[in-house]
Amino acid sequence: MTKRIQPQQTAAFYAQAVASFGISISAMALALAYLPAQPWVRAFLALGLLYVVTSTVVLCKVVRDRQELSAVTNRVDQARLDKLLTDHDPFKVDG
Template identity: 90%
Template structure:
């Protein structure tokens, strides 16, 4: 039975992803706050930014959950196949 190696993230990649997210949200927040426009325009853009951030987080969760479900299903199928192969005796006479 072959064991699948799970891909691992490095700590540097994790920190880079968090820093990138934080910097981009901060930059957009500052840009909207100092935009030379009427307050309702800035509020609309801030609401749009909030919607983009929350929908991105939800999308990431959905993709991760779907991938985990797929991996569990694949492991169950592999376990069933392994069990069938170990129980199969090609030299056993048919009953």
């Protein structure tokens, strides 16, 4: 039976991703707060930033869910094939 090795994320990679996200959001929030523009312009840009962030989170979830579904489907198909191969006896005579 072939065993698939799933790549694992390290704690450092996870921490880097979280830190990168936090820094980018903080930098954009500070830039919007100190932007020399009218309040409605800053509010519009802040709303756009919020939309980009939520869209990114949803996209990440969809991609992850599709990948997990694919992995589960592949495992089920592999288990069915393994069962068929173990149950098959080429020397069995019907009758």
